[in-house]
Amino acid sequence: MDPMIQLTAAQMAAKLRAGEITSVELTQAHLRRIEQVEPTINAFLHVNAEEALETAAGVDKIRAAGGAEAEKLHPLAGVPIAIKDLIVTKGQPTTAASKMLEGWMSPYDATVVEKIRAARLPILGKTNLDEFAMGSSTEHSAYGVTRNPWDTERIPGGSGGGSAAAVAAFEAPLALGTDTGGSIREPAAFTGTVGTKPTYGGVSRYGAIAMASSLDQIGPCARTVEDAALLHELIGGHDPKDSTSLPDPVPAFARAAAEHDVAGKKIGVIKQLSHGEGYQQGVLDAFHSSLESLKEAGAEIVEVDCPSFDYALGAYYLIMPSEASSNLARYDGVRYGKRVLPDDGPLTIERVMAATRAAGFGPEVKRRIVLGTYALSAGYYDAYYGSAQKIRTLIQRDFDRAFEQAEVLICPTAPTVPFKLGEKLDDPLKMYLNDIATIPANLAGIPGINVPGGLSEGLPVGIQFLAPAREDIRAYHAAGALEHLLGEKGEAIWQQIPELEEVH
Numbered sequence: 001m002d003p004m005i006q007l008t009a010a011q012m013a014a015k016l017r018a019g020e021i022t023s024v025e026l027t028q029a030h031l032r033r034i035e036q037v038e039p040t041i042n043a044f045l046h047v048n049a050e051e052a053l054e055t056a057a058g059v060d061k062i063r064a065a066g067g068a069e070a071e072k073l074h075p076l077a078g079v080p081i082a083i084k085d086l087i088v089t090k091g092q093p094t095t096a097a098s099k100m101l102e103g104w105m106s107p108y109d110a111t112v113v114e115k116i117r118a119a120r121l122p123i124l125g126k127t128n129l130d131e132f133a134m135g136s137s138t139e140h141s142a143y144g145v146t147r148n149p150w151d152t153e154r155i156p157g158g159s160g161g162g163s164a165a166a167v168a169a170f171e172a173p174l175a176l177g178t179d180t181g182g183s184i185r186e187p188a189a190f191t192g193t194v195g196t197k198p199t200y201g202g203v204s205r206y207g208a209i210a211m212a213s214s215l216d217q218i219g220p221c222a223r224t225v226e227d228a229a230l231l232h233e234l235i236g237g238h239d240p241k242d243s244t245s246l247p248d249p250v251p252a253f254a255r256a257a258a259e260h261d262v263a264g265k266k267i268g269v270i271k272q273l274s275h276g277e278g279y280q281q282g283v284l285d286a287f288h289s290s291l292e293s294l295k296e297a298g299a300e301i302v303e304v305d306c307p308s309f310d311y312a313l314g315a316y317y318l319i320m321p322s323e324a325s326s327n328l329a330r331y332d333g334v335r336y337g338k339r340v341l342p343d344d345g346p347l348t349i350e351r352v353m354a355a356t357r358a359a360g361f362g363p364e365v366k367r368r369i370v371l372g373t374y375a376l377s378a379g380y381y382d383a384y385y386g387s388a389q390k391i392r393t394l395i396q397r398d399f400d401r402a403f404e405q406a407e408v409l410i411c412p413t414a415p416t417v418p419f420k421l422g423e424k425l426d427d428p429l430k431m432y433l434n435d436i437a438t439i440p441a442n443l444a445g446i447p448g449i450n451v452p453g454g455l456s457e458g459l460p461v462g463i464q465f466l467a468p469a470r471e472d473i474r475a476y477h478a479a480g481a482l483e484h485l486l487g488e489k490g491e492a493i494w495q496q497i498p499e500l501e502e503v504h
Helices: 009-018 023-041 049-065 067-071 111-118 161-168 185-191 225-235 253-258 281-296 307-330 349-360 363-376 382-405 428-433 439-444 472-488
Strands: 044-047 081-084 123-127 174-178 194-197 218-222 266-270 300-304 408-412 448-456 459-466
Touching (some): 009 023, 023 044, 023 049, 023 123, 044 161, 049 067, 049 123, 081 111, 111 123, 123 161, 161 185, 161 218, 185 448, 185 459, 194 225, 194 472, 218 225, 225 253, 225 448, 225 472, 266 382, 281 408, 281 448, 281 459, 281 472, 300 382, 307 363, 408 472, 448 472, 459 472
Parallel strands (some): 081 123, 266 300
Antiparallel strands (some): 044 123, 174 218, 194 218, 194 448, 408 459
Protein backbone atom coordinates (compact mmCIF):
# COMPACT_ATOMS: atom_id res chain seq x y z
CA MET A 1 0.00 0.00 0.00
CA ASP A 2 1.25 3.47 -0.86
CA PRO A 3 2.37 5.16 2.41
CA MET A 4 0.88 8.43 1.12
CA ILE A 5 -2.69 7.19 1.51
CA GLN A 6 -2.04 5.94 5.05
CA LEU A 7 -1.64 9.50 6.34
CA THR A 8 -4.44 11.31 8.08
CA ALA A 9 -6.25 14.03 6.13
CA ALA A 10 -4.58 16.67 8.31
CA GLN A 11 -1.16 15.20 7.54
CA MET A 12 -1.96 15.10 3.83
CA ALA A 13 -3.03 18.73 3.95
CA ALA A 14 0.19 19.74 5.72
CA LYS A 15 2.35 17.95 3.14
CA LEU A 16 0.40 19.56 0.29
CA ARG A 17 0.93 23.03 1.77
CA ALA A 18 4.63 22.32 2.29
CA GLY A 19 5.04 21.16 -1.31
CA GLU A 20 6.22 17.68 -0.25
CA ILE A 21 3.48 16.02 -2.35
CA THR A 22 1.07 17.24 -5.02
CA SER A 23 -2.68 16.84 -5.09
CA VAL A 24 -2.44 15.01 -8.40
CA GLU A 25 -0.06 12.46 -6.86
CA LEU A 26 -2.32 12.07 -3.84
CA THR A 27 -5.48 11.71 -5.92
CA GLN A 28 -3.84 9.24 -8.28
CA ALA A 29 -2.70 7.15 -5.31
CA HIS A 30 -6.27 6.94 -4.02
CA LEU A 31 -7.64 6.12 -7.47
CA ARG A 32 -5.11 3.27 -7.74
CA ARG A 33 -6.21 2.02 -4.34
CA ILE A 34 -9.86 2.15 -5.42
CA GLU A 35 -9.05 0.15 -8.54
CA GLN A 36 -7.13 -2.37 -6.46
CA VAL A 37 -9.67 -3.09 -3.70
CA GLU A 38 -13.08 -2.25 -5.17
CA PRO A 39 -13.65 -5.75 -6.58
CA THR A 40 -13.58 -6.89 -2.94
CA ILE A 41 -15.09 -3.98 -0.98
CA ASN A 42 -17.66 -2.43 -3.38
CA ALA A 43 -17.65 0.86 -1.49
CA PHE A 44 -18.15 3.00 -4.62
CA LEU A 45 -21.12 3.12 -6.98
CA HIS A 46 -19.41 5.66 -9.24
CA VAL A 47 -15.74 6.69 -9.53
CA ASN A 48 -15.15 10.28 -10.61
CA ALA A 49 -11.53 9.99 -11.76
CA GLU A 50 -11.45 12.60 -14.54
CA GLU A 51 -13.01 15.43 -12.54
CA ALA A 52 -11.04 14.54 -9.40
CA LEU A 53 -7.73 14.76 -11.25
CA GLU A 54 -8.81 18.00 -12.92
CA THR A 55 -9.58 19.53 -9.52
CA ALA A 56 -6.26 18.26 -8.13
CA ALA A 57 -4.32 19.72 -11.04
CA GLY A 58 -6.03 23.08 -10.47
CA VAL A 59 -4.99 23.11 -6.81
CA ASP A 60 -1.39 22.24 -7.72
CA LYS A 61 -1.30 25.02 -10.32
CA ILE A 62 -2.51 27.61 -7.80
CA ARG A 63 -0.01 26.48 -5.16
CA ALA A 64 2.85 26.47 -7.66
CA ALA A 65 2.05 30.01 -8.72
CA GLY A 66 1.97 31.26 -5.12
CA GLY A 67 0.66 34.68 -4.28
CA ALA A 68 -2.65 35.81 -2.85
CA GLU A 69 -4.73 33.08 -4.53
CA ALA A 70 -2.54 30.36 -3.02
CA GLU A 71 -2.87 31.99 0.40
CA LYS A 72 -6.66 31.88 0.10
CA LEU A 73 -6.79 28.11 -0.51
CA HIS A 74 -8.76 26.19 2.09
CA PRO A 75 -6.52 24.18 4.48
CA LEU A 76 -7.97 20.93 3.05
CA ALA A 77 -7.61 21.98 -0.60
CA GLY A 78 -6.27 19.08 -2.64
CA VAL A 79 -7.25 16.37 -0.11
CA PRO A 80 -9.59 13.85 -1.83
CA ILE A 81 -13.07 13.04 -0.54
CA ALA A 82 -15.90 10.59 -1.26
CA ILE A 83 -19.62 11.44 -1.17
CA LYS A 84 -22.47 9.18 -0.06
CA ASP A 85 -24.74 8.53 -3.03
CA LEU A 86 -27.70 10.04 -1.20
CA ILE A 87 -26.21 13.53 -1.65
CA VAL A 88 -26.81 15.06 -5.07
CA THR A 89 -23.83 16.01 -7.22
CA LYS A 90 -23.97 17.76 -10.56
CA GLY A 91 -22.19 15.85 -13.31
CA GLN A 92 -22.25 12.50 -11.49
CA PRO A 93 -25.04 9.95 -11.04
CA THR A 94 -27.03 10.10 -7.82
CA THR A 95 -28.98 6.88 -7.35
CA ALA A 96 -29.64 6.52 -3.60
CA ALA A 97 -28.53 2.92 -4.33
CA SER A 98 -31.96 2.30 -5.86
CA LYS A 99 -33.09 1.07 -9.26
CA MET A 100 -35.72 3.81 -9.01
CA LEU A 101 -33.02 6.44 -9.68
CA GLU A 102 -30.64 4.37 -11.80
CA GLY A 103 -28.55 6.68 -13.97
CA TRP A 104 -30.19 9.88 -12.68
CA MET A 105 -28.01 12.99 -13.04
CA SER A 106 -28.80 15.86 -10.69
CA PRO A 107 -29.02 19.33 -12.28
CA TYR A 108 -27.60 20.92 -9.13
CA ASP A 109 -25.18 20.34 -6.27
CA ALA A 110 -26.12 19.87 -2.62
CA THR A 111 -24.95 22.78 -0.47
CA VAL A 112 -22.28 20.61 1.17
CA VAL A 113 -20.99 19.61 -2.29
CA GLU A 114 -20.90 23.28 -3.33
CA LYS A 115 -18.72 23.97 -0.29
CA ILE A 116 -16.43 21.04 -1.08
CA ARG A 117 -16.02 22.17 -4.69
CA ALA A 118 -15.37 25.77 -3.57
CA ALA A 119 -12.68 24.49 -1.19
CA ARG A 120 -11.16 22.47 -4.08
CA LEU A 121 -11.28 18.98 -2.59
CA PRO A 122 -11.10 16.39 -5.40
CA ILE A 123 -14.30 14.31 -5.32
CA LEU A 124 -13.32 10.66 -5.85
CA GLY A 125 -16.87 9.42 -6.42
CA LYS A 126 -20.15 8.33 -4.88
CA THR A 127 -20.35 5.64 -2.21
CA ASN A 128 -22.72 2.73 -1.68
CA LEU A 129 -25.53 2.64 0.89
CA ASP A 130 -28.70 0.83 1.84
CA GLU A 131 -31.36 1.81 -0.68
CA PHE A 132 -32.68 5.30 0.17
CA ALA A 133 -30.65 4.96 3.41
CA MET A 134 -33.03 2.30 4.75
CA GLY A 135 -30.93 -0.28 6.55
CA SER A 136 -28.25 -0.97 9.12
CA SER A 137 -25.84 -3.08 7.10
CA THR A 138 -25.47 -1.80 3.48
CA GLU A 139 -26.89 -5.14 2.34
CA HIS A 140 -30.01 -3.46 0.95
CA SER A 141 -28.30 -1.67 -1.93
CA ALA A 142 -29.68 -2.42 -5.39
CA TYR A 143 -26.07 -2.55 -6.61
CA GLY A 144 -24.57 -5.18 -4.33
CA VAL A 145 -23.37 -5.33 -0.73
CA THR A 146 -20.41 -3.41 0.64
CA ARG A 147 -17.94 -5.48 2.66
CA ASN A 148 -16.09 -4.56 5.84
CA PRO A 149 -12.30 -4.11 5.33
CA TRP A 150 -11.68 -5.72 8.74
CA ASP A 151 -13.35 -8.94 7.61
CA THR A 152 -14.84 -9.10 4.13
CA GLU A 153 -17.40 -11.68 5.26
CA ARG A 154 -18.94 -9.07 7.58
CA ILE A 155 -21.10 -6.00 7.08
CA PRO A 156 -19.64 -2.46 7.36
CA GLY A 157 -22.76 -1.09 9.02
CA GLY A 158 -25.47 0.99 7.43
CA SER A 159 -26.84 2.84 5.82
CA GLY A 160 -23.56 4.62 5.06
CA GLY A 161 -21.38 1.53 4.86
CA GLY A 162 -19.85 2.66 1.58
CA SER A 163 -18.41 5.89 2.99
CA ALA A 164 -17.14 4.21 6.17
CA ALA A 165 -15.62 1.26 4.28
CA ALA A 166 -13.94 3.58 1.78
CA VAL A 167 -12.28 5.51 4.61
CA ALA A 168 -11.29 2.34 6.49
CA ALA A 169 -9.89 0.70 3.34
CA PHE A 170 -7.76 3.78 2.54
CA GLU A 171 -9.73 4.46 -0.63
CA ALA A 172 -10.48 7.97 0.66
CA PRO A 173 -9.20 9.96 3.66
CA LEU A 174 -12.53 11.75 4.07
CA ALA A 175 -16.16 11.08 3.18
CA LEU A 176 -19.62 12.48 3.69
CA GLY A 177 -22.48 10.46 5.10
CA THR A 178 -26.02 11.00 6.29
CA ASP A 179 -27.37 9.99 9.70
CA THR A 180 -31.10 9.41 10.28
CA GLY A 181 -30.88 6.85 13.08
CA GLY A 182 -27.15 6.18 13.29
CA SER A 183 -26.10 5.79 9.65
CA ILE A 184 -22.82 7.67 10.13
CA ARG A 185 -21.97 6.57 13.66
CA GLU A 186 -22.78 2.85 13.39
CA PRO A 187 -20.71 2.25 10.22
CA ALA A 188 -17.88 4.18 11.87
CA ALA A 189 -18.13 1.88 14.90
CA PHE A 190 -18.07 -1.22 12.69
CA THR A 191 -15.09 -0.07 10.60
CA GLY A 192 -12.88 1.43 13.30
CA THR A 193 -13.27 4.99 12.02
CA VAL A 194 -14.72 8.29 13.25
CA GLY A 195 -18.18 9.52 12.28
CA THR A 196 -20.13 12.55 13.46
CA LYS A 197 -23.85 13.31 13.47
CA PRO A 198 -24.01 17.09 13.90
CA THR A 199 -26.74 18.94 15.74
CA TYR A 200 -29.89 18.88 13.61
CA GLY A 201 -29.64 21.95 11.37
CA GLY A 202 -25.91 22.44 11.97
CA VAL A 203 -25.08 21.23 8.45
CA SER A 204 -27.36 22.01 5.52
CA ARG A 205 -29.58 19.15 4.34
CA TYR A 206 -30.29 20.89 1.01
CA GLY A 207 -29.51 18.32 -1.68
CA ALA A 208 -29.71 15.26 0.57
CA ILE A 209 -32.40 12.93 -0.75
CA ALA A 210 -34.89 12.88 2.10
CA MET A 211 -35.83 9.77 4.02
CA ALA A 212 -37.19 11.20 7.30
CA SER A 213 -36.91 14.97 7.17
CA SER A 214 -37.08 15.63 10.92
CA LEU A 215 -34.27 13.12 11.57
CA ASP A 216 -31.86 13.28 8.57
CA GLN A 217 -28.48 14.98 9.02
CA ILE A 218 -25.35 15.15 6.82
CA GLY A 219 -22.02 14.70 8.61
CA PRO A 220 -18.32 13.82 8.23
CA CYS A 221 -16.60 10.43 8.08
CA ALA A 222 -12.86 10.21 8.73
CA ARG A 223 -10.11 8.16 10.38
CA THR A 224 -9.36 10.59 13.22
CA VAL A 225 -11.36 13.01 15.34
CA GLU A 226 -9.25 15.92 14.05
CA ASP A 227 -10.02 15.00 10.43
CA ALA A 228 -13.76 14.76 11.14
CA ALA A 229 -13.62 18.13 12.91
CA LEU A 230 -11.83 19.79 9.98
CA LEU A 231 -14.41 18.47 7.51
CA HIS A 232 -17.26 19.50 9.82
CA GLU A 233 -15.88 23.04 9.92
CA LEU A 234 -15.90 23.10 6.11
CA ILE A 235 -19.47 21.82 5.57
CA GLY A 236 -21.14 23.45 8.59
CA GLY A 237 -22.92 26.77 8.79
CA HIS A 238 -26.18 28.46 7.89
CA ASP A 239 -27.84 27.82 4.53
CA PRO A 240 -30.83 29.95 3.46
CA LYS A 241 -31.90 27.12 1.12
CA ASP A 242 -32.56 24.86 4.13
CA SER A 243 -35.45 26.07 6.28
CA THR A 244 -34.19 23.99 9.23
CA SER A 245 -30.64 25.38 9.04
CA LEU A 246 -29.34 27.00 12.24
CA PRO A 247 -27.96 30.56 12.07
CA ASP A 248 -25.05 29.73 14.40
CA PRO A 249 -21.41 30.39 13.40
CA VAL A 250 -19.23 27.30 13.00
CA PRO A 251 -17.06 26.71 16.09
CA ALA A 252 -13.39 25.66 16.02
CA PHE A 253 -14.09 21.94 16.30
CA ALA A 254 -10.53 20.90 15.42
CA ARG A 255 -9.08 23.05 18.18
CA ALA A 256 -11.46 21.44 20.68
CA ALA A 257 -10.47 17.96 19.45
CA ALA A 258 -6.82 18.81 20.14
CA GLU A 259 -7.50 19.81 23.77
CA HIS A 260 -7.12 16.49 25.57
CA ASP A 261 -7.55 17.59 29.18
CA VAL A 262 -10.65 16.01 30.75
CA ALA A 263 -9.65 16.53 34.39
CA GLY A 264 -12.73 17.50 36.39
CA LYS A 265 -15.09 16.98 33.45
CA LYS A 266 -18.31 15.13 34.25
CA ILE A 267 -19.08 12.34 31.78
CA GLY A 268 -22.43 10.61 32.10
CA VAL A 269 -22.85 6.90 31.45
CA ILE A 270 -26.35 6.31 30.09
CA LYS A 271 -27.87 3.56 32.23
CA GLN A 272 -30.23 2.30 29.50
CA LEU A 273 -27.53 2.17 26.79
CA SER A 274 -24.51 0.77 28.60
CA HIS A 275 -25.55 -2.81 29.37
CA GLY A 276 -28.35 -5.29 29.05
CA GLU A 277 -29.72 -7.89 26.67
CA GLY A 278 -28.07 -7.87 23.27
CA TYR A 279 -24.80 -6.28 24.38
CA GLN A 280 -21.82 -8.51 23.66
CA GLN A 281 -19.35 -8.94 26.50
CA GLY A 282 -16.40 -7.92 24.34
CA VAL A 283 -18.14 -4.64 23.51
CA LEU A 284 -18.82 -3.97 27.20
CA ASP A 285 -15.21 -4.83 28.10
CA ALA A 286 -13.89 -2.28 25.60
CA PHE A 287 -16.41 0.28 26.84
CA HIS A 288 -15.41 -0.15 30.48
CA SER A 289 -11.74 0.01 29.51
CA SER A 290 -12.42 3.37 27.83
CA LEU A 291 -14.19 4.58 30.97
CA GLU A 292 -11.17 3.61 33.05
CA SER A 293 -8.88 5.56 30.73
CA LEU A 294 -11.06 8.65 31.14
CA LYS A 295 -11.17 8.21 34.94
CA GLU A 296 -7.38 7.86 35.10
CA ALA A 297 -7.14 11.14 33.18
CA GLY A 298 -9.22 12.87 35.86
CA ALA A 299 -12.73 12.73 34.43
CA GLU A 300 -15.61 12.16 36.82
CA ILE A 301 -17.84 9.32 35.63
CA VAL A 302 -21.49 9.50 36.75
CA GLU A 303 -24.47 7.37 35.81
CA VAL A 304 -27.52 9.09 34.32
CA ASP A 305 -30.99 7.59 34.09
CA CYS A 306 -33.00 8.16 30.90
CA PRO A 307 -36.07 5.91 31.32
CA SER A 308 -37.79 7.05 28.10
CA PHE A 309 -34.92 5.58 26.07
CA ASP A 310 -36.53 2.16 26.57
CA TYR A 311 -39.19 3.31 24.09
CA ALA A 312 -36.89 5.10 21.63
CA LEU A 313 -36.55 2.22 19.19
CA GLY A 314 -40.32 1.76 18.92
CA ALA A 315 -40.93 5.49 18.53
CA TYR A 316 -38.25 5.80 15.85
CA TYR A 317 -39.62 2.90 13.81
CA LEU A 318 -42.97 4.68 13.69
CA ILE A 319 -41.75 8.22 12.98
CA MET A 320 -39.09 7.30 10.43
CA PRO A 321 -41.28 5.04 8.20
CA SER A 322 -44.12 7.55 8.40
CA GLU A 323 -41.93 10.38 7.11
CA ALA A 324 -40.26 8.06 4.60
CA SER A 325 -43.58 6.91 3.14
CA SER A 326 -44.48 10.56 2.58
CA ASN A 327 -41.10 11.52 1.10
CA LEU A 328 -40.98 8.52 -1.25
CA ALA A 329 -44.51 9.04 -2.57
CA ARG A 330 -43.06 11.22 -5.34
CA TYR A 331 -41.26 8.24 -6.93
CA ASP A 332 -44.23 6.99 -8.87
CA GLY A 333 -43.20 6.78 -12.54
CA VAL A 334 -45.12 9.98 -13.28
CA ARG A 335 -43.28 12.77 -11.45
CA TYR A 336 -39.88 11.28 -10.51
CA GLY A 337 -37.78 8.20 -11.09
CA LYS A 338 -37.94 5.42 -13.63
CA ARG A 339 -41.17 4.39 -15.32
CA VAL A 340 -42.26 0.78 -15.70
CA LEU A 341 -45.35 -0.07 -17.75
CA PRO A 342 -47.63 -2.94 -16.70
CA ASP A 343 -47.28 -6.14 -18.73
CA ASP A 344 -50.91 -6.27 -19.78
CA GLY A 345 -54.29 -4.65 -19.18
CA PRO A 346 -55.31 -1.02 -19.45
CA LEU A 347 -52.60 1.68 -19.23
CA THR A 348 -53.88 3.75 -16.31
CA ILE A 349 -51.88 6.02 -14.02
CA GLU A 350 -52.64 3.77 -11.04
CA ARG A 351 -51.32 0.65 -12.84
CA VAL A 352 -48.18 2.50 -14.05
CA MET A 353 -47.50 3.67 -10.49
CA ALA A 354 -47.98 0.16 -9.13
CA ALA A 355 -45.69 -1.41 -11.75
CA THR A 356 -43.04 1.29 -11.27
CA ARG A 357 -42.92 1.08 -7.49
CA ALA A 358 -42.95 -2.73 -7.54
CA ALA A 359 -39.94 -2.82 -9.86
CA GLY A 360 -38.09 0.25 -8.60
CA PHE A 361 -38.09 -0.29 -4.83
CA GLY A 362 -36.37 -3.11 -2.96
CA PRO A 363 -37.95 -5.15 -0.15
CA GLU A 364 -36.73 -3.03 2.78
CA VAL A 365 -37.99 0.20 1.21
CA LYS A 366 -41.36 -1.41 0.52
CA ARG A 367 -41.52 -2.69 4.09
CA ARG A 368 -40.96 0.78 5.56
CA ILE A 369 -43.40 2.45 3.16
CA VAL A 370 -46.10 -0.01 4.22
CA LEU A 371 -45.32 0.52 7.92
CA GLY A 372 -45.36 4.28 7.54
CA THR A 373 -48.51 4.41 5.47
CA TYR A 374 -50.30 2.24 8.03
CA ALA A 375 -49.12 4.41 10.94
CA LEU A 376 -50.43 7.53 9.21
CA SER A 377 -53.73 6.05 8.11
CA ALA A 378 -57.11 7.24 9.39
CA GLY A 379 -57.93 5.71 12.73
CA TYR A 380 -54.30 4.87 13.57
CA TYR A 381 -52.52 8.25 13.34
CA ASP A 382 -53.03 9.21 17.00
CA ALA A 383 -52.43 5.70 18.31
CA TYR A 384 -49.13 5.25 16.48
CA TYR A 385 -47.53 8.36 14.95
CA GLY A 386 -49.00 10.73 17.54
CA SER A 387 -47.90 8.53 20.45
CA ALA A 388 -44.41 8.19 18.98
CA GLN A 389 -44.07 11.97 18.86
CA LYS A 390 -45.00 12.13 22.56
CA ILE A 391 -42.24 9.63 23.33
CA ARG A 392 -39.90 11.86 21.33
CA THR A 393 -40.69 14.75 23.65
CA LEU A 394 -40.02 12.59 26.71
CA ILE A 395 -36.64 11.56 25.25
CA GLN A 396 -35.70 15.20 24.72
CA ARG A 397 -36.61 15.93 28.36
CA ASP A 398 -34.52 12.97 29.57
CA PHE A 399 -31.55 14.37 27.66
CA ASP A 400 -32.11 17.81 29.21
CA ARG A 401 -32.04 16.31 32.71
CA ALA A 402 -28.98 14.19 31.88
CA PHE A 403 -27.03 17.20 30.66
CA GLU A 404 -27.73 18.95 33.96
CA GLN A 405 -25.65 16.18 35.56
CA ALA A 406 -22.88 15.78 32.97
CA GLU A 407 -21.19 17.79 30.22
CA VAL A 408 -21.29 14.90 27.76
CA LEU A 409 -22.82 11.43 27.75
CA ILE A 410 -21.13 8.18 26.77
CA CYS A 411 -22.23 4.68 25.72
CA PRO A 412 -21.23 1.96 23.23
CA THR A 413 -22.18 3.04 19.70
CA ALA A 414 -23.51 -0.41 18.85
CA PRO A 415 -24.24 -3.38 21.12
CA THR A 416 -22.29 -5.81 18.93
CA VAL A 417 -19.28 -6.02 16.67
CA PRO A 418 -20.06 -6.16 12.93
CA PHE A 419 -22.10 -9.26 12.15
CA LYS A 420 -21.68 -11.57 9.17
CA LEU A 421 -23.24 -10.86 5.80
CA GLY A 422 -26.74 -12.34 5.62
CA GLU A 423 -26.87 -13.07 9.34
CA LYS A 424 -29.84 -10.77 10.06
CA LEU A 425 -31.40 -10.30 6.63
CA ASP A 426 -34.24 -12.71 7.36
CA ASP A 427 -35.12 -11.03 10.66
CA PRO A 428 -35.60 -7.26 10.24
CA LEU A 429 -36.36 -6.80 13.96
CA LYS A 430 -32.91 -8.10 14.91
CA MET A 431 -31.41 -5.68 12.40
CA TYR A 432 -33.39 -2.76 13.83
CA LEU A 433 -32.25 -3.57 17.38
CA ASN A 434 -28.67 -2.76 16.40
CA ASP A 435 -29.68 0.93 16.23
CA ILE A 436 -30.70 1.05 19.88
CA ALA A 437 -27.87 3.34 21.05
CA THR A 438 -27.78 5.76 18.13
CA ILE A 439 -31.49 6.49 17.60
CA PRO A 440 -32.11 8.70 20.71
CA ALA A 441 -29.74 11.40 19.40
CA ASN A 442 -31.71 11.72 16.15
CA LEU A 443 -35.05 11.88 17.96
CA ALA A 444 -33.70 14.70 20.13
CA GLY A 445 -31.71 16.48 17.40
CA ILE A 446 -28.49 16.46 19.44
CA PRO A 447 -24.92 15.80 18.19
CA GLY A 448 -23.13 12.47 18.52
CA ILE A 449 -19.73 11.16 17.51
CA ASN A 450 -18.24 7.68 17.28
CA VAL A 451 -14.61 7.14 18.19
CA PRO A 452 -12.86 3.73 18.02
CA GLY A 453 -12.63 2.31 21.53
CA GLY A 454 -10.75 -0.96 21.10
CA LEU A 455 -11.16 -4.42 19.62
CA SER A 456 -13.30 -7.44 20.44
CA GLU A 457 -12.49 -10.72 18.69
CA GLY A 458 -10.20 -8.72 16.40
CA LEU A 459 -13.06 -6.44 15.31
CA PRO A 460 -13.56 -2.76 16.15
CA VAL A 461 -15.75 -1.48 18.98
CA GLY A 462 -17.19 2.03 18.84
CA ILE A 463 -17.64 4.48 21.72
CA GLN A 464 -20.27 7.20 21.33
CA PHE A 465 -20.19 10.66 22.90
CA LEU A 466 -23.37 12.75 22.95
CA ALA A 467 -23.63 16.47 23.71
CA PRO A 468 -26.45 19.02 24.06
CA ALA A 469 -27.89 20.58 20.90
CA ARG A 470 -25.57 23.22 19.41
CA GLU A 471 -22.74 21.99 21.66
CA ASP A 472 -21.00 19.72 19.12
CA ILE A 473 -17.73 21.19 20.35
CA ARG A 474 -18.13 19.27 23.64
CA ALA A 475 -18.45 15.96 21.77
CA TYR A 476 -15.30 16.70 19.75
CA HIS A 477 -13.37 17.58 22.90
CA ALA A 478 -14.36 14.35 24.68
CA ALA A 479 -13.82 12.17 21.60
CA GLY A 480 -10.44 13.75 20.91
CA ALA A 481 -9.42 13.16 24.51
CA LEU A 482 -10.38 9.47 24.44
CA GLU A 483 -8.68 8.97 21.09
CA HIS A 484 -5.51 10.52 22.54
CA LEU A 485 -5.66 8.44 25.73
CA LEU A 486 -6.12 5.18 23.85
CA GLY A 487 -3.43 6.17 21.36
CA GLU A 488 -0.94 6.55 24.19
CA LYS A 489 -1.55 2.90 25.05
CA GLY A 490 -0.90 1.54 21.56
CA GLU A 491 -1.39 1.94 17.85
CA ALA A 492 -4.55 3.67 16.67
CA ILE A 493 -7.38 1.29 15.76
CA TRP A 494 -7.54 2.40 12.12
CA GLN A 495 -3.84 1.61 11.74
CA GLN A 496 -4.54 -2.03 12.66
CA ILE A 497 -6.88 -2.77 9.73
CA PRO A 498 -5.71 -5.97 7.99
CA GLU A 499 -4.17 -5.54 4.54
CA LEU A 500 -6.94 -6.41 2.12
CA GLU A 501 -4.76 -8.52 -0.13
CA GLU A 502 -4.39 -10.95 2.79
CA VAL A 503 -8.14 -11.16 3.56
CA HIS A 504 -10.28 -13.71 1.75
